[in-house]
Amino acid sequence: MMKSWLMAGMILLIMGSCGQSDGDQKEVHPKVAKLKLPTGFEAEHLYSPGENDQGSWVGMTFDDKNRLLTVDQYGAIYRLEVPPIGSDSLTPTVNKLIIGDKGDDKIGMGYAQALLYAFNSLYVMVNHRANDDFDKSTGLYRLQDTNGDDQFDKITTLKEFTGSPGEHGPHSMVVSPDGQSIYIVVGNHIDVPEMDHYRIPRVWENDNLIPEIKDPRGHANSRGAPGGWVAKIDPEGKEWELVSVGYRNPFDVAFNEVGDLFTYDSDMEWDFGMPWYRPTRINHVTSGSEYGWRTGNMKWSPDYTDNLPAVLNIGQGSPTNVFYGSKAKFPEEYRNALYAFDWSFGIMYKINLTPSGGSYAATGEEFISGSPLPLTDGVIGPDGALYFMTGGRRLESDLYRVHYTGDLSGDSKGGLTEADLPEEHKIRRSLEAYHSGPKSGAIDFAWPYLSHSDRFVQYAARVAVEHQPLSEWEAKALNETDTRALTQAIIALARHGKSSQRDQMVQALMKADYASLDEGDKMNLARAFEVVIARHGNPSGAVRNQLIAYLDDHFPAETNEVNRVMGKVLVKLEAPSAVPKLLGMLDEAKDDPNFQKTLTASSDLIMRNPQYGLDIANMLANVPPAQQTYLATVLGGAKAGWDESSYEKYFNWTNNAFQYKGGRSYVGFIDRARKMALSTVPKSKFDHYDEMSGGKRLSGSGNEIVESTIQPEGPGKRWTVEQAAPLVEDLKGRDLERGKAMFNATLCSSCHAMGGEGGAVGPDLTQLGTRFSPKDILEATINPNDVISDQYAAMVFVMGDKSSVVGRLIREDETTYYVSQNPFSPEMIMEIPKEKVTSTKESEVSVMLPGLVNRLNEEELKDLMAYLVSGGNPNHEVYQ
Numbered sequence: 001m002m003k004s005w006l007m008a009g010m011i012l013l014i015m016g017s018c019g020q021s022d023g024d025q026k027e028v029h030p031k032v033a034k035l036k037l038p039t040g041f042e043a044e045h046l047y048s049p050g051e052n053d054q055g056s057w058v059g060m061t062f063d064d065k066n067r068l069l070t071v072d073q074y075g076a077i078y079r080l081e082v083p084p085i086g087s088d089s090l091t092p093t094v095n096k097l098i099i100g101d102k103g104d105d106k107i108g109m110g111y112a113q114a115l116l117y118a119f120n121s122l123y124v125m126v127n128h129r130a131n132d133d134f135d136k137s138t139g140l141y142r143l144q145d146t147n148g149d150d151q152f153d154k155i156t157t158l159k160e161f162t163g164s165p166g167e168h169g170p171h172s173m174v175v176s177p178d179g180q181s182i183y184i185v186v187g188n189h190i191d192v193p194e195m196d197h198y199r200i201p202r203v204w205e206n207d208n209l210i211p212e213i214k215d216p217r218g219h220a221n222s223r224g225a226p227g228g229w230v231a232k233i234d235p236e237g238k239e240w241e242l243v244s245v246g247y248r249n250p251f252d253v254a255f256n257e258v259g260d261l262f263t264y265d266s267d268m269e270w271d272f273g274m275p276w277y278r279p280t281r282i283n284h285v286t287s288g289s290e291y292g293w294r295t296g297n298m299k300w301s302p303d304y305t306d307n308l309p310a311v312l313n314i315g316q317g318s319p320t321n322v323f324y325g326s327k328a329k330f331p332e333e334y335r336n337a338l339y340a341f342d343w344s345f346g347i348m349y350k351i352n353l354t355p356s357g358g359s360y361a362a363t364g365e366e367f368i369s370g371s372p373l374p375l376t377d378g379v380i381g382p383d384g385a386l387y388f389m390t391g392g393r394r395l396e397s398d399l400y401r402v403h404y405t406g407d408l409s410g411d412s413k414g415g416l417t418e419a420d421l422p423e424e425h426k427i428r429r430s431l432e433a434y435h436s437g438p439k440s441g442a443i444d445f446a447w448p449y450l451s452h453s454d455r456f457v458q459y460a461a462r463v464a465v466e467h468q469p470l471s472e473w474e475a476k477a478l479n480e481t482d483t484r485a486l487t488q489a490i491i492a493l494a495r496h497g498k499s500s501q502r503d504q505m506v507q508a509l510m511k512a513d514y515a516s517l518d519e520g521d522k523m524n525l526a527r528a529f530e531v532v533i534a535r536h537g538n539p540s541g542a543v544r545n546q547l548i549a550y551l552d553d554h555f556p557a558e559t560n561e562v563n564r565v566m567g568k569v570l571v572k573l574e575a576p577s578a579v580p581k582l583l584g585m586l587d588e589a590k591d592d593p594n595f596q597k598t599l600t601a602s603s604d605l606i607m608r609n610p611q612y613g614l615d616i617a618n619m620l621a622n623v624p625p626a627q628q629t630y631l632a633t634v635l636g637g638a639k640a641g642w643d644e645s646s647y648e649k650y651f652n653w654t655n656n657a658f659q660y661k662g663g664r665s666y667v668g669f670i671d672r673a674r675k676m677a678l679s680t681v682p683k684s685k686f687d688h689y690d691e692m693s694g695g696k697r698l699s700g701s702g703n704e705i706v707e708s709t710i711q712p713e714g715p716g717k718r719w720t721v722e723q724a725a726p727l728v729e730d731l732k733g734r735d736l737e738r739g740k741a742m743f744n745a746t747l748c749s750s751c752h753a754m755g756g757e758g759g760a761v762g763p764d765l766t767q768l769g770t771r772f773s774p775k776d777i778l779e780a781t782i783n784p785n786d787v788i789s790d791q792y793a794a795m796v797f798v799m800g801d802k803s804s805v806v807g808r809l810i811r812e813d814e815t816t817y818y819v820s821q822n823p824f825s826p827e828m829i830m831e832i833p834k835e836k837v838t839s840t841k842e843s844e845v846s847v848m849l850p851g852l853v854n855r856l857n858e859e860e861l862k863d864l865m866a867y868l869v870s871g872g873n874p875n876h877e878v879y880q
Helices: 002-013 423-432 442-451 455-466 474-478 483-496 499-509 519-536 541-552 560-572 578-586 610-620 626-636 644-657 666-678 683-692 721-728 736-745 774-782 858-870
Strands: 041-047 057-062 068-072 077-081 093-096 112-118 121-126 139-144 154-160 170-175 182-186 228-233 240-247 253-255 261-265 280-284 312-315 319-324 338-342 347-356 359-369 375-380 386-390 398-404 795-799 804-812 816-820 829-833 837-842
Touching (some): 057 386, 228 261, 261 319, 261 338, 280 338, 280 359, 312 359, 347 375, 442 483, 455 483, 474 483, 474 499, 483 499, 483 519, 499 541, 541 560, 560 578, 578 626, 578 644, 626 644, 626 666, 644 666, 644 683, 721 774, 774 858
Parallel strands (some): 057 112, 057 375, 112 170, 253 319, 319 375
Antiparallel strands (some): 041 398, 068 077, 077 093, 121 139, 139 154, 182 228, 228 240, 253 261, 261 280, 280 312, 338 347, 347 359, 795 804, 804 816, 816 829
């Protein structure tokens, strides 16, 4: 009774949220109970491989006998016979596959991130680093049963891959709609191997004039263009054709009903807050497409005409599986949809695609979500149900099945057909027929479409032209008079032509009447200048001066994106006006209201995953100005045009920029730009400007701000209550000042007050130790989700569009809920109209994020707990 009272009081003091038992409802597996499902769908928990020492499953496929094949990311392949829907027992029969001549103690095949059963074979995408128990290299393998004993006895290596194997390596496979080929998708750490055919010409480069800053923390610094890629192969793996490039780390691909291919590409979360950050996004994988991934700050804007835009920006996350629902026994709304899995935040997105021009318009909503729910792979089974798994990175793994329980007898069997595709869609496909190499009549057919208004048609036309012999179209490009066609033609010529043609290309572009162009054509023209100079250098003296004058008349431009590109070109040209004009824009530049607009707001992700949510909460508390950051980076690379006043203005900006909180690499990016500018100052002024620009505030690596207060020395660890409990049994003689410092360093003070200092989001903790034992406080700190007060619970607001918002309800009136989503920035309130909310429930994830003490070593954790128990009072009995 005393313990119950104690914990009831405890939950009034420690923030979080709770899940409630339905009580009178039928018994539901606790992991299923955490899932958010649409009405009419039922989920079943089938299996937990970790409970049977079978690892963490990441890939799955059904074979020709309706058995499920799965793979442990760091282990073997398993074959499951799954009970039918409605069976009394849901437990499948599970057997580990022993392949080839390996014994029971060896793995004949595994360490894969994807499986595909097709062409009477099992295709395995092996992706691993060196391992003594596994002798296969990273690559694609084909397994076959050659003697009919229902076991795979033959392993054929189809292709070994070079690069940096790991989670950015080769991923999933899917059979083509005609059933004749396989498409594979590969992350940006694997080299493009020699191929038999290239749908996109093999002339990729960085094509970006921004001063190059590779990731300050070293990620992907050795990886160059073209990034991740998609290829098409025959069943025997003898013919390889490169289809698309420019991705970061897409994990899967899927075809819709009319044979269009889609993928879900990942973001670089360390770039968050930087202008080159690109959200996770749904991309239409067209023939010869380029999606612009480059290392560090060299990533292309989706506005660059020589790459394609996403059909939908999702937001932050870690993409894994993609599939199309056409084989599901679901209502038409759910069957005719693309599904995309986010591992980090446990969201399965349903994407509705509507043909629009040469591509698609897309809308999205949550289909299934949970926290935690590290989604790995999913597939529609032969029974029409959805089978999906969680796991990866050795996390607890589970297999689920989701089926529709409603009546489908009156459901339409319709879906998208070729007749539904717009004329632009058909034109794009006709142009793609010329992406396989030189063909008679290609230039005559494709050239008129260079000036088409549709982005995807225009792009397909340029790639068709690039596949034809240069001699057939270089003169035509230089003499083109239509500005829209001219920019496409000159970009193509810059990619394939010689540097001796550079001045001619620049002069051809300057024939355009800039003032008469719309904003899109102005952007494309600026981009064409950039590509020419990036490929072939600055034009010669007279032409250089003409170009400076041409651009200077129109700079600053009316849009942020054009200003970025023009600013880069003028700095590269060392135009006298470049530095003064960019500095004039630096403090005043405003971000576009819809800059990087995403389906899922970052603020709504904070409470969905404690580990990643903490980083997002910190970033959103003070997001950097993206346009100013871009211009400042461009300025950092300027070699001419500086004077004393311009240096002072620039370095004051960088000093102020360190107050913002972006992704993990933000500080490092600003520091690298600062150092580039410092390299041009007079030696006698270096120390002065170094201090002015914030140099003394930075760590030796330049990647962090040096904290003026005491910081944890670590090494930290992922603390559990069992590990930490013995440490708090005796807190006598602890360092109270260091305990207070740890209270601040672990961000406790952001939400809680102690002795009159700190935040007000959560309860005041000054008297905490007078009511609770050290162990109780420790348990609530490490596991804040276990027992939470209604007073401080987060709420889930389910919207009419099937999305959801998670946050703490601050107040409400007759029409509106007022919700705080960021415990580190509680003043930022989201207003949710009640008319848009269909239901509310308490979240199972705490507002108080777990893991805050994981930076601390044993001594630091003991000092913190002593400070919490004592309330900062050195005379408290804990010290006696």
